[in-house]
Amino acid sequence: MAVQTGLDYMRSRTLVDCDTMDDEGCCESPGTIPGLYFQPSEHMDMRGKQRMELTAQAIALGELSKPGRAGIIAASRADAMTLHPKYSSISLEELAAEIAMIRLGIGMAKHIRGRVHVQVNPYYSYSSEKIIVNALRIVQLFQYVQPGFDVTRISIKIPSTWEGMMACRTLELAGVRTLATTLFSMAQAVLAAEVGCTYLAPYVNELKVHVEAGHVDNAKLLPLCAAIQKYYKSINSSTKVLPASLTSVEEIFFLAGVDHLTIGPGLLTQLTQPYAGNVKSLFDIAPTLPIPARGVSFINDPGSYQITFARDLGGASQNKLTEAVNIFCDAQDKLELLMKTAA
Numbered sequence: 001m002a003v004q005t006g007l008d009y010m011r012s013r014t015l016v017d018c019d020t021m022d023d024e025g026c027c028e029s030p031g032t033i034p035g036l037y038f039q040p041s042e043h044m045d046m047r048g049k050q051r052m053e054l055t056a057q058a059i060a061l062g063e064l065s066k067p068g069r070a071g072i073i074a075a076s077r078a079d080a081m082t083l084h085p086k087y088s089s090i091s092l093e094e095l096a097a098e099i100a101m102i103r104l105g106i107g108m109a110k111h112i113r114g115r116v117h118v119q120v121n122p123y124y125s126y127s128s129e130k131i132i133v134n135a136l137r138i139v140q141l142f143q144y145v146q147p148g149f150d151v152t153r154i155s156i157k158i159p160s161t162w163e164g165m166m167a168c169r170t171l172e173l174a175g176v177r178t179l180a181t182t183l184f185s186m187a188q189a190v191l192a193a194e195v196g197c198t199y200l201a202p203y204v205n206e207l208k209v210h211v212e213a214g215h216v217d218n219a220k221l222l223p224l225c226a227a228i229q230k231y232y233k234s235i236n237s238s239t240k241v242l243p244a245s246l247t248s249v250e251e252i253f254f255l256a257g258v259d260h261l262t263i264g265p266g267l268l269t270q271l272t273q274p275y276a277g278n279v280k281s282l283f284d285i286a287p288t289l290p291i292p293a294r295g296v297s298f299i300n301d302p303g304s305y306q307i308t309f310a311r312d313l314g315g316a317s318q319n320k321l322t323e324a325v326n327i328f329c330d331a332q333d334k335l336e337l338l339m340k341t342a343a
Helices: 006-011 023-028 057-064 067-083 092-109 128-145 162-173 186-195 222-234 249-254 265-270 302-341
Strands: 015-018 116-119 154-159 177-183 199-202 260-263
Touching: 006 015, 006 249, 015 265, 057 067, 057 092, 057 302, 067 092, 067 128, 067 302, 092 116, 092 128, 092 302, 128 154, 128 162, 154 162, 154 302, 162 177, 162 186, 162 302, 177 186, 177 302, 186 199, 186 222, 186 302, 199 222, 249 265
Parallel strands: 015 260, 116 154, 154 177, 177 199
Antiparallel strands: none
């Protein structure tokens, strides 16, 4: 009998999602990560589960900075120049960056099942109106770049601010799927379910661990992920829990049994090693955090939500959200600069 790998084990319990925009790298050596990096004809795993590709400005920046991506930058700038009269409320560079992210997403869509996620401009994190306009523009641009692209495969990543959640509510009612990202508290999770987000992404580690060398998050939110999913099951919510910002294989094994799990290529490669079975999943034990009562609601009480969120963990959750938005804004700045200087 074949030895079970860590990836085999995780895929037996959880939908494993690929956190990359590198469609070329993931396909240049098919089978490097069995069942995830695969031949074009092998789009299903042994359980027929779907996969999705996730992206934000930082991942797009890293991918577009590669010399081999110059063609995508050039094509995206050309598209932006053609379309800018229609979208004149934003800069040419912002539009080009958006189109480039979409082109990368479409490239990945050929090799995966499930949805492709594109994040709105993080500078709009505190404006519901701007988020909605940005999200609808992204959907339109997918159709422009690839006419006939299945719009049901698009999911818009939106920061989990109050304004972001209200935008998710409007977009979901309009048939646009959303993912509430940069989530750090149960209050945000309660609201995400109320507004009908398709997914939400609790960040196990604060975003700073990925941009500041040597930084370690000593307050990982692994127990929160398990508590959110238990709460969602208790209220029959359709919102799926999709933890993100992972830094180790051990963290991954702790989350076996969660709805989805977004894993970067480096950790996916580590998961090809034989599974030792020495980490007990948090989904196999009773939650260590309390879950809200069924009647808890914030959707019509923004004041109650804001104070609950602001006081969570002594203000740490709000600080982590603010920090994450700032980091994403820094990446947005660099992405637009790349679009400008590459001309």
